[in-house]
Amino acid sequence: MEMESKMKESSFLPFFHPLGKGAINVINNLGAAAIFFALAFLNIFRPKQIQEIIQQVFYIGAKSSNIVMLIGLFTGMVLGLQLYHTLTKVGSEGFLGSVVALSIIRELGPVLTAIMITARAGSAMTAEIGILRISEQIDALYTMRVDPLRYLVSPRIAASIISFPLLTALFDLIGILGGYLTGVVLLGVNKGTYFYRIHAYVEMADIRGGFIKSLVFALLVSTICCYQGYFTHLRTDSYGSKSVSLSTTSAVVLSCVMVLIADYVVTSFLM
Amino acid sequence: METPLIEFRGVTRRFNGKIVLDRADLKIYENQITTIIGKSGSGKSVLFKHIIGLLSPDEGVILFKGKPVNEMSKKEWDGCRVQISYMFQNNALFDSMTVFENIALPLRQTTNLKKKEIEKRVMSRLEQMELADVIHRYPSELSGGMQKRVALARALVTDPSIVLFDEPTTGQDPVRKNLILSMIAHYRKQFGFTAVLVSHDIPDVFFISDRILILWEGSIAFQETYEELSRLKHPMIDEFLESIEGLRDELTGLLSKKMFRSRYAMTLGGGSGEANSTALLFGIRLDILAGAIGMQAAIEVLKTLGEHVNKYFSPLGGFSSRRSRDNILTILPQVGVEEAEQLVYDFALGLEQKALPDIQELTMRKMGVEACFEIFVFAGITEGRFSDDIEQIIERAATKQKVIAIYQCGKEGSSK
Numbered sequence: 001m002e003m004e005s006k007m008k009e010s011s012f013l014p015f016f017h018p019l020g021k022g023a024i025n026v027i028n029n030l031g032a033a034a035i036f037f038a039l040a041f042l043n044i045f046r047p048k049q050i051q052e053i054i055q056q057v058f059y060i061g062a063k064s065s066n067i068v069m070l071i072g073l074f075t076g077m078v079l080g081l082q083l084y085h086t087l088t089k090v091g092s093e094g095f096l097g098s099v100v101a102l103s104i105i106r107e108l109g110p111v112l113t114a115i116m117i118t119a120r121a122g123s124a125m126t127a128e129i130g131i132l133r134i135s136e137q138i139d140a141l142y143t144m145r146v147d148p149l150r151y152l153v154s155p156r157i158a159a160s161i162i163s164f165p166l167l168t169a170l171f172d173l174i175g176i177l178g179g180y181l182t183g184v185v186l187l188g189v190n191k192g193t194y195f196y197r198i199h200a201y202v203e204m205a206d207i208r209g210g211f212i213k214s215l216v217f218a219l220l221v222s223t224i225c226c227y228q229g230y231f232t233h234l235r236t237d238s239y240g241s242k243s244v245s246l247s248t249t250s251a252v253v254l255s256c257v258m259v260l261i262a263d264y265v266v267t268s269f270l271m
Numbered sequence: 272m273e274t275p276l277i278e279f280r281g282v283t284r285r286f287n288g289k290i291v292l293d294r295a296d297l298k299i300y301e302n303q304i305t306t307i308i309g310k311s312g313s314g315k316s317v318l319f320k321h322i323i324g325l326l327s328p329d330e331g332v333i334l335f336k337g338k339p340v341n342e343m344s345k346k347e348w349d350g351c352r353v354q355i356s357y358m359f360q361n362n363a364l365f366d367s368m369t370v371f372e373n374i375a376l377p378l379r380q381t382t383n384l385k386k387k388e389i390e391k392r393v394m395s396r397l398e399q400m401e402l403a404d405v406i407h408r409y410p411s412e413l414s415g416g417m418q419k420r421v422a423l424a425r426a427l428v429t430d431p432s433i434v435l436f437d438e439p440t441t442g443q444d445p446v447r448k449n450l451i452l453s454m455i456a457h458y459r460k461q462f463g464f465t466a467v468l469v470s471h472d473i474p475d476v477f478f479i480s481d482r483i484l485i486l487w488e489g490s491i492a493f494q495e496t497y498e499e500l501s502r503l504k505h506p507m508i509d510e511f512l513e514s515i516e517g518l519r520d521e522l523t524g525l526l527s528k529k530m531f532r533s534r535y536a537m538t539l540g541g542g543s544g545e546a547n548s549t550a551l552l553f554g555i556r557l558d559i560l561a562g563a564i565g566m567q568a569a570i571e572v573l574k575t576l577g578e579h580v581n582k583y584f585s586p587l588g589g590f591s592s593r594r595s596r597d598n599i600l601t602i603l604p605q606v607g608v609e610e611a612e613q614l615v616y617d618f619a620l621g622l623e624q625k626a627l628p629d630i631q632e633l634t635m636r637k638m639g640v641e642a643c644f645e646i647f648v649f650a651g652i653t654e655g656r657f658s659d660d661i662e663q664i665i666e667r668a669a670t671k672q673k674v675i676a677i678y679q680c681g682k683e684g685s686s687k
Contacts, residue, residue: 048380132365140363143323144377144429145352151380 036149036230037157037223043150044158052155053162060121060156061163065170071116072171075108076100076178083179084187093183097194098201100179101172105202105210109172110164111263114217117160117167118255122225125156126251129229130244138230153230157222164218165211172210209270216266220258225251274337276301276433276465277322279491282331284317291317293489294331299482304459304466306476309486315469316360318486319435322467323357324348353381356431360438360469362422364410370397371406374425381429396424400454401565416447423451427458436468440476445522448472449570452479453561453596474520474528478596520593522570523577531592531600535661538590538604548604548655549611551589552668553580555648557597563644568634572646573597579626583618594665608654615650619676622648627678648676 044053079100087093129152132138141148176198183189228251235243275298284292291314299305309315320326321333324340333340335351343351364373371393378389397403400420410418419439426434436455440448452472456479459466470476477483477497485493493500520527526534538548555576561569577599580591584601591601603611627646651672655664 135366136359136361136363137365139320139325140357140359140365142325143355143357144381144425145349146377146380 032231033223033227036153036227037219040149040153040157040223040226043147043154046150046154049150049155049158052151053158056155056159057162059124060117060159061166064117064120064163064167067120068113068116068167068171069174071112072104072109072174073178073181075112075171076104076175076180077182078178079103079108079175080179080182080187084183084189093189094193095197095201096179096183096189097176098197100183101176101198101202102206104175104179105172105206107263107267109168109175110210110213110217111259113168113171113214114164114221114259115256117164118221118225118252118259122221122255123248123252125222125225126229126232126248127244129153129226130232130247133230133233134240134244148230153226156226157219160218160222161215164214164221168210168214205270209267212270213263213266216262217259220262221255224255224258227251228254273300275299275334276336277467278334278337279318279321280332280334282321282328282333284314284321284326284329290489292321292328295486295489295491297484297491297494299465299467301465302459302463303481304456304468304479305482305484306468306470306480307484307486308469308471308473308476313486314489315486316437319357319437319467319469322435323355324352354432355435356426356429356433357435358422358426358437358439360441362410362418364418364421364425366410369407369409370402370413370421373410373421374428377425377429392428393424396428400424415442416444419443419451423454427462430462431464433465433467436466436470438469438471440470440472446567446570446574449475449522449573450567452476453557453566453570455479457561457566472521474593475522475596520577522574523581523593523599525577525581525599526590526592528592528594531590532661534590535602538602548602549606549608550653550655550664550668551584551601551603551611551615552594552598552651552653552665552672553601553648554598554650554672555646560644560646564634564642568630571633572630575626575630576622576648579618579622583621584614587614594661598665598669600661600665600668602655608652611652615652615675619648619650622676623678627676630678631680643680645680646676646678647674649673650675 043049080096083099083103084093084096087096087099129138132152138148138152141151180191180194184191184194228247229244232243232247235246237243238246277297277299279295279297281294281296282292283290283294295318297318307315307318317326321328327341335343338347340348340351365376368376374393374396375389378384378392382389384392394403394406397406400423402417402420402424405413405417410421413421419442423436423439426436439455440451443451452470452475455466455468458464468476468480477500480497482494483497483500484491487493493503495503519525519530525531553576555569555572557569557573560572564572573596577591577593580599580601584591584603587603588605589601589603591599594600603614606614627648630646649672651668651670653664653667653671
């Protein structure tokens with residue numbers, strides 16, 4: 001009996017050991033990331049930050065606007081096309097405007113914008129901070145009594161909080177115009193009906209929900225990307241430039257996954 | 272007894288179970304240049320990172336002006352940190368910023384100085400480092416030597432009272448190495464800071480250091496003056512110095528001190544009785560010359576003198592070594608003083624007619640020195656006896672030093 005339990009124990013241990021280790025690791029990282037975010041967020045309000053924040057808004061926000069508009073346009077166009085054919089089957093193509101607008105404002109706008117910014121600016125954040133870390137430039141900041149969190153991370157988080165909702169609004173607007181292009185210009189839905197339905201069915205709560213999501217995504221993406229870069233030297237799977245590349249990949253994948261998970265959670269709270 | 276500015280008491284630090292610092296005890300005193308030497312990977316940079324607070328010890332305590340750092344409040348520690356500046360081994364310059372922005376960064380971020388004042392201070396440092404014409408360039412567009420100088424300018428721009436230099440001369444040519452070391456010594460005098468260096472540039476680093484610390488297998492094996500180090504006979508220290516000191520002085524191409532000592536012992540050390548050799552102590556006044564033509568050009572003059580001494584006296588059986596920053600000792604075995612005087616006269620003639628005029632051209636062409644300047648070369652001649660040790664000979668020759676060659680641009684010199 002004793003022997004049997006020992007055998008069971010020994011056969012289960014190799015399975016549970018890495019699982020437990022992994023779980024502890026995840027919890028440690030979550031705790032570290034939460035502290036990292038809290039410290040960086042508080043540092044946003046320290047002096048000498050405005051110029052850095054404006055610069056980051058330019059990199060994260062202004063420079064991402066073209067790609068966000070392009071994605072918004074084609075998302076709206078394909079939605080218009082798909083929904084027109086679906087709504088025609090039930091004779092409700094008049095509702096095209098409201099369905100396109102609601103889908104974009106409530107769901108696609110915030111999510112796709114966050115994913116696009118992650119790919120464009122989030123990866124750059126991780127790579128830049130990671131390179132600063134491995135070339136001892138972050139240590140150099142510390143020795144100059146410049147708080148690296150305040151100087152490098154806080155402006156990026158602040159700039160994300162400003163840029164994400166603005167780019168989401170841009171995406172929404174261009175997306176609705178994309179739906180208009182296919183629905184009204186190409187497929188002949190009445191122009192007045194398209195905009196009237198949007199006006200009638202889109203409520204302030206929908207727009208507010210979209211913006212809440214974009215704010216949550218901004219915090220998530222900027223924290224994950226900066227955290228991965230900032231602690232790239234602590235990776236155990238690689239060193240040097242390789243660790244920067246792996247951190248960048250992790251940051252993008254993790255950010256996209258977290259955006260989708262957070263999207264579900266926030267949506268369920270908003271409903 | 273003077274309280275050390277920085278003190279380590281039994282500092283131990285491990286990385287992944289490997290001991291890098293093993294109960295290290297060290298003392299760094301105010302207004303001195305302290306040099307830490309040790310083999311590559313012996314933990315010198317780790318030691319530095321403990322001083323600045325980038326790392327904390329696993330065991331032991333670090334004291335700043337007698338107060339343990341781990342007992343200080345954040346405000347107190349910030350008060351200490353504001354006095355320390357750190358020049359990284361790899362410079363750690365911000366590659367996305369221009370030279371000007373790199374140097375201005377600590378002032379912009381940690382002070383409330385006005386834009387014009389920051390600009391003034393940065394430009395003053397840049398001019399001192401001869402970098403004024405590269406202010407808008409990025410670090411990657413500069414040579415290794417220039418990058419070092421930018422890092423030095425950044426380390427000094429906040430007027431720190433303690434500067435840590437982590438291998439400031441790595442990757443430099445011998446002239447530039449001496450220039451950087453001279454610059455450190457010069458600025459230490461000018462601004463009165465405490466300098467702590469990690470360097471392998473033996474003997475040059477010894478010439479500017481007040482104290483030498485040897486890091487050996489994680490512990491401080493020696494911490495005294497250079498004179499103490501020269502007197503000390505310890506197999507471990509000898510083995511260590513031999514491992515990092517080459518056979519020849521990098522700057523002048525003359526014998527290293529170690530090689531000179533062994534040649535000297537073979538030639539004179541074992542005998543007894545009357546003098547059978549002559550010692551010549553050549554020198555220039557490096558600091559005065561540097562004031563006139565700049566340190567880089569002054570070091571070129573010293574290098575030329577060393578090369579010329581080697582070229583002239585080696586075929587006569589002589590052997591030479593640099594004994595201090597600007598003095599070269601030559602031993603001429605089996606040569607009497609009178610004969611040596613004639614040899615020195617001929618040597619000085621050659622120096623004046625060929626080598627020194629070449630310096631003018633070199634400094635003009637390479638370093639843009641256009642001002643008219645004078646070079647005085649000194650020599651002291653004394654007999655070498657069997658019983659003398661090297662220091663006694665140097666002392667005697669130094670008292671007999673007089674000008675043997677003068678170079679004044681545009682004028683023909685005359686040997687004395």
